[in-house]
Amino acid sequence: MQIKIEIGDITTYEVDAIVNAANRTLLGGGGVDGAIHRAAGPELLKECKALNGCDTGEAKITQGYRLPSPYVIHTVGPIWKGGYQSEAVLLANCYRNSILLAEQKELRSMAFPAISTGAFQFPLDKAAGIAIDTVSEMLKQVKKVEKIIFVCFDDKTYQAYHQINA
């Protein structure tokens, strides 16, 4: 069981599944979602169109196509609305449901971006705490998934994760 925190571009990671911080349409967008769709190629959008979207906190899996990772797990983080709309629970659900889906598929390694902390404006420190707590708890419960990497796109995000993990 292993948790790593790294700075990088998640689209370059050779893990069994990278996780996408998508929106409910699953039809692409900006941020990490846009980067994943660009790197995977148009086949990814084609597969996503058949999934009929995804609810906040839930997760769906596709192939990775031109990505180095064979699978992409698409999850939809909550939009921050001041903390009064169950955002914390919904964000924890993203991590939990993504790991449960990977476990069902018998995947061993996963990489997560900092879900909801970009366009969806979830406060970074809170989000990092939820990410680390939920993933640590889940890794005790699953059998196949054994390695999780938090891929931070900038130094601010990296520092936030490290402060939680200190």
Ligand code: APR
């Ligand atoms: N690798 C890793 N992390 C990345 C990458 C990348 N290539 N590109 C962006 N990020 C980081 C951002 O810096 C941020 O820390 O991912 C984190 C999440 O930011 P967003 O991608 O904006 O995701 P989110 O806040 O969950 O908002 C989702 O944005 O474009 C959309 O379609 C997406 O509508 C959805 C919304």
